[in-house]
Amino acid sequence: MKLRIFSNKVKPLSILLVGLLAIAGCSQQESASEAKDTSAKHSAEKQPRPNIILVMTDDQGYGDFGMHNNPIVQTPILEELANESQRFTNFHVDPTCSPTRAALMSGKYSLRAGVWHTVMGRHMLNDQHHTLPEILSDAGYNTAMIGKWHLGDNYPFRPQDQGFDHVLNHGGGGVGQAPDYWENDQFDDTYFLNGKEKKYNGFATDVWFDEAIDFIHQQANKEAPFFLYLSTNAPHVPWRAPEQYIEPYKALGLNDDMAKFYGMITNIDDNIGRLRNAMRSDNIEDNTIFIFMTDNGSSMAHKSNGEPLTWLDDDVIAAIEAKTGKKLDSLNNYMRAGKSSTYEGGHRVPFFIRWPNGSLGQPGEFNDLTAHVDVLPTLLDLAGIDGQNIETDGISLVPALKEGSALPDRTLIVTNQRVLNPDPERPYSVMQSNWRYVHAEQTGGVELFDLTNDPGQTNDISAQHPEKVIELAQAYEQWWLHVIGKGTPTTRPVIGSEHENPSRLTGMDWLSPNTDQVPWWPGFGDDKWGKGHGWIGNEDKFMVSPWALKVAENGNYTLTLYLHDIPAKKVIGKSFAHLQLNGETITQPIAAGATSVEFKVPLVQGDIDIRAWFDEQTDDSALSTGLPAFYMYVEKQN
Incomplete structure (x- = not known):
């Protein structure tokens, strides 16, 4: 396999000034050669190509898991999955939904993919990109997308137009938004099965997993491998769940919002268990790459200005500590802010990957700086698919997964645009090792943090490190030229097409x-x-x-x-x-x-x-x- 790897590694300042291509996404001959050698070593197929299941939840932040210093939310099945998986603990996505999904599907920074908002026509993934499901389909995979798409509701941007053979989805970015079926409220709703309206009974998350399990059963005995992209709308607002999931959290003394939010998450946890049981019963677990991730920081942390703990009074905190036997001093893994923010709480998310038959290393953690743009090249590498002509801003994580090798030093950047036309002055974060150069507010300045000693990003040290400020500021400027270098054309739904009329x-x-x-x-x-x-x-x-x-x-x-x-x-x-x-x-x-x-x-x-x-x-x-x-x-x- 030959992947065209675009490294974002930042050089010393003297080299940084040489030109755009060294930083903002173009391959360097030496690293490209190493990547080709590594890819070739891992591409030999000793077994059939693996199935791929990628589960992504919506608005669930890094701290919204029991294993991440949150003793309130109950996620035992996800914790079991994490313990059996290789985990990237320094993994980053965009701060909101559609940009993350665009980067995931294209392997490119969301601005390069043409998606920088969640509405206003700026959330539709241009059909010029050769998407992950299209690449996998070309390689013989059967593909399915279930749940939330949020990259366009009309041709040619729908999931069935972008490489998925089988689709069950709701409209828009959340159940009940304008593109969704009228009066959907997450219970007993009408969704779109391969573009056609169909009524379903039950809670939305349960419906998605029911469909996913049916798809797995149908595919289990086929010769062709499958790719299942299961993207829940939970726990995105509106915060709703079956009452049996909400009531235990109310009994702890949580307010209505927190009880519903955590109830949605525990429902997801139970459904992950159902999905894994289906994999076992169909005897496909060993040769299936299973990925779990989320699409941005916590919406609960966003609503509570970064720390939902502030919504609990002292008596409730004391009662929870007595019940759990754990100190309750953060519900956001000590991170600053949540969804939509370019502080760490807005874009750092969990990423678990498991493949028992894949000659991967032992379960454990990697702290290398990684991101959503890495998923596409990594999956192609693991599946032994030639990606020589696939342009990507990511790198394959296979050297780490199979050999435990350190990944290259690199600089990654996320931005939160949410405007009609991209603006370089909108919030962003430049990430390099443990450095974070953050412009978090439209009217504010830029801050520098070292997460080594300041994981909560409370101490701006830009005045003490002017050379690092210059380096990262220039990296951002050149990255901006890279991602908008070909312009940001308006994506236009096509009317009068035979594909949608x-x-x-x-x-x-x-x-x-x-x-x-x-x-x-x-x-x-x-x-x-x-x-x-x-x-x-x-x-x-x-x-x-x-x-x-x-x-x-x-x-x-x-x-x-x-x-x-x-x-x-x-x-x-x-x-x-x-x-x-x-x-x-x-x-x-x-x-x-x-x-x-x-x-x-x-x-x-x-x-x-x-x-x-x-x-x-x-x-x-x-x-x-x-x-x-x-x-x-x-x-x-x-």
């Missing part, structure tokens, strides 16, 4: 000026994360923003506008509907009591920006104050 478009994909103008918050259910908290009922607070689309071919199209999605049967309650196509507006009256308005228009192949809204005007003069159409269905007529 009609297309269902939602306001989550508007190119809005800021995140607050996107209806992304889950809107269903009867608790505080549902009705009254999300976008439903607050429709008039959103501005009319465009969908950026691509017309597949010339023809006559029907565009149907809705205030809410079809199942809601929501009366629009306005007099006129407006459809603006690349700046040209068409207006139609709305019939009394109508829930939709239909426009029939000819469209020309190519890029098109579409705005749609309702108001009381006969022209587009009220565009700035109009009531947006949150859903639009587009169908090319035969």
Whole structure:
């Protein structure tokens, strides 16, 4: 096997200034030669290619595990898995969902993959990338994706367009968001099975694992290996779980949020046990690479400013300590901040990998600096797949896994953009060994930390190490040029394609000026994360923003506008509907009591920006104050 490895190793300052390619992602001849030799040594196939199961949970941080200094949350099965696995304890992802997933699927930094937000059309993984499931499929794998995708809900960005043969997923980034099926609330919901709506009974996480186990049973006796990507929406908000998982945490004296969050995690733990039992019963465990990881830091830590412990009073803490026999002084593994932050708590996550038949080393821990971009080259290396022409920002972790070898010194960078267009002044963290050069707040400065003596990142030592500040600042500048060197083109869902016709478009994909103008918050259910908290009922607070689309071919199209999605049967309650196509507006009256308005228009192949809204005007003069159409269905007529 020959992997094209792009090293991010930072050289001394004199060498750092030589040029972009030495730092920001291009291979060095010496390290590339070593990588090829190592890859060749490990590529000989002594057995059939392994199955691959990659489980990733959502918004579960490093500290949200019993084995990581959290005596409250119950995760015994994951702890058993960890003890049987090789564990990378200095493993990093992006601080939010879609960027991490884009890096995982492409092997490239999320900005290079074209994904830097979770909404606003900036979360769709461009189909120009040769994704991990596509590579594995080319090598003969049967592929399945179950749960949360969050890299695009329309062609050509859906999981079935990006290399997965079998797909069961919910829409958007969380159950109940605008792209999801109307009124999904994580219990007895309708999901999308290979693009078709299907009703399921039970709690969402249980449904994902049921489908995964069924897939394993179907694949177990086939000659071809399989790749299963099981990505839960839990414990992402809305925080909900079956009551039997919540009640034990309430009994400890935890508040409602913490009880539900930890209840979701314990439910995941039980389901991991069911999945592993299925692997054993089908006799596939030994030749299956099993990976467990999470997608960003803890949303609980995010909500509590980094330390959920502050939500507990002294009496509750004392009672928990008496019950567990353990000192309760951190619920975030002593890290600063959580999800969305570029402090350590926002992007350091667990990574466990296990393969009994794979000639891996003994279970244990590696503290080498590693990241999501390493998963793709590592899996190709382990599976003996030639990755010579696969461009990646990661490195193969096989030398560490099989021989215990130290990985190269390197510099890794994460950023939290969450804006319409990338901005180098947005928060970031430059990581090198135990150094962290962090710009954590948009209006703040840059801090330098040494995690060796300051794991909580409380002591800024930039004044004491000006040379390190210069080195890491320059590394960041050159990395930025690397990741946006080819630009950041808008990814456009394709309408009128034979692969998806009609297309269902939602306001989550508007190119809005800021995140607050996107209806992304889950809107269903009867608790505080549902009705009254999300976008439903607050429709008039959103501005009319465009969908950026691509017309597949010339023809006559029907565009149907809705205030809410079809199942809601929501009366629009306005007099006129407006459809603006690349700046040209068409207006139609709305019939009394109508829930939709239909426009029939000819469209020309190519890029098109579409705005749609309702108001009381006969022209587009009220565009700035109009009531947006949150859903639009587009169908090319035969």
